[in-house]
Amino acid sequence: MARAQFDRSKVIEQSTKLFWKHGFSASSMQQVVKNTGLKPGSIYLAFGSKEGLFQQALETYAQKSLARIRSTLDSAPSIGEGICTLLEMFVAESTRKDYCSCFLVKTQLELATEGGELHKFASSKLDEIETLYRSYLEREFDSMVSRQRATSIMLHIFGVRVYGYQQGSAERMREGLRVGLPWLPWPTQRQVP
Numbered sequence: 001m002a003r004a005q006f007d008r009s010k011v012i013e014q015s016t017k018l019f020w021k022h023g024f025s026a027s028s029m030q031q032v033v034k035n036t037g038l039k040p041g042s043i044y045l046a047f048g049s050k051e052g053l054f055q056q057a058l059e060t061y062a063q064k065s066l067a068r069i070r071s072t073l074d075s076a077p078s079i080g081e082g083i084c085t086l087l088e089m090f091v092a093e094s095t096r097k098d099y100c101s102c103f104l105v106k107t108q109l110e111l112a113t114e115g116g117e118l119h120k121f122a123s124s125k126l127d128e129i130e131t132l133y134r135s136y137l138e139r140e141f142d143s144m145v146s147r148q149r150a151t152s153i154m155l156h157i158f159g160v161r162v163y164g165y166q167q168g169s170a171e172r173m174r175e176g177l178r179v180g181l182p183w184l185p186w187p188t189q190r191q192v193p
Helices: 008-022 029-036 040-047 050-075 079-094 103-111 116-137 143-163 170-180
Strands: none
Touching: 008 029, 008 040, 008 050, 008 103, 029 040, 029 050, 040 050, 050 079, 050 103, 050 116, 079 116, 079 143, 079 170, 103 116, 103 143, 116 143, 143 170
């Protein structure tokens, strides 16, 4: 069997951009081939299928998201301040002209009615993110409070990721986050990272 001769991470990155923008169903294999410059056989040999490539794109995106959360929380003066910083970053991202929401949230919404393995996979990655928030919160709160607050954070993040498509919504989102997550140490002045 021949071995694929290409930069796997670059192919995953190019495919992630395509899938993130158009979704799984609306991204054809022809588009994947055009975006990556690979022949269909190379894609199938390396990833098994379009689904396999999509799942690898989701995994890569999720790992980058987890690393970003860890980095932000590890460098913050407190877990609460780190969470505020992350939420502010999400608000700022969601109001950019080229905003494309969260790849995992978009996938979960797109594939919700179908269910299936890709939907389960995206959901499991979102569960990993919630578990990460919970593990950090457990450094400052008991297990039950940490679980509740991690779930609340995820609900608010989902809202920001979807609500962000509306023009002029940044201040409303910030107000909603402050009201919905009053236990966080919100800065008195808005600080954009």
